[in-house]
Structures are given as C-alpha cells and as structure tokens.
Amino acid sequence: MRLLHTMLRVASLDRSLAFYTDVLGMRLLRRQDYPEGRFTLAFVGYGDEADHTVLELTHNWDTDHYELGTAYGHxxxxxxxxxxxxxxxxxxxxxxxxxxxxxxxxxxxxxxxxxxxxxxxxxxxx
The missing domain is CATH 3.10.180.10 (2,3-Dihydroxybiphenyl 1,2-Dioxygenase, domain 1)
Structure with a gap:
C-alpha cells in the first residue's frame, strides 16, 4: 500500500492552480471536468502519480467558499x-x-x- 493523494476543496481552481504551480513549483498532472456533477478535479505534484503522493484540488462549481474547520492541520x-x-x-x-x-x-x-x-x-x- 502507499499514500496516493490528499484532497483539498478549493473555491477558485484557477487561483489555486496558480498558487500550487507558480508559487510552490508543482506541476499540473491532470485535470478533468465533470459537468453532470458540476465539479472539476485537478491533480498537482512534484512528480508523477505513479511514484509520488500528490494533491487533488476539487472545485465544486457552485461553491465559492469553504470553512476549514478545526481538525485540519497542514x-x-x-x-x-x-x-x-x-x-x-x-x-x-x-x-x-x-x-x-x-x-x-x-x-x-x-x-x-x-x-x-x-x-x-x-x-x-x-
């Protein structure tokens, strides 16, 4: 077994992709829209998914804000x-x-x- 990815819900996919790729230097590995579900998934990381743990950025098209809660760390x-x-x-x-x-x-x-x-x-x- 191995850890595959961590998923974060993001309010603006473009803004988040710019941060993770331009600011943190990750690569966009893949992105797919799911029109029937009204969401987009984008996977970013420092290496290919076959060999590295990556981040899944989930953008729900009808949600522009999330509460982070008190359980999430970093x-x-x-x-x-x-x-x-x-x-x-x-x-x-x-x-x-x-x-x-x-x-x-x-x-x-x-x-x-x-x-x-x-x-x-x-x-x-x-």
Missing part, C-alpha cells in the same frame, strides 16, 4: 533551503505566515505558508 513539504524557499514564495506573491526557525519545543527548522483558501503548508528544512 501539508508538509521538505526543502533543502528553507530561507530561499520562503523568499521565492514571497517573490511570487505567496504569503509566508511563519518565518523559518526552530519548531516550538524542538530543533527542526520549519516555516509555514498559506494558500489562497487559507490552507497551511509547512516547509521542513532537510
């Missing part, structure tokens, strides 16, 4: 240079919500950014 991405990664996110218009530094009660260096829907993405220094 998605984690490993990076070789967390400061340069955060600088690149900022330069591309992304929002860094926690600057790089050691995690509370630990030594792992982390940072957080936020996607257009408010989902948190944690960067972890390799």
């Amino acid at each position: 998605i984690a991405i490993e990076t070789a240079d967390i400061v340069a990664t955060c600088d690149a996110v900022r330069a591309r218009g992304g929002k860094v919500v926690r600057e790089p530094g050691p995690m509370k009660h630990g030594t792992t260096v982390i940072a957080f950014v936020e996607d257009p829907d408010g989902y948190k993405i944690e960067f972890i220094q390799r």
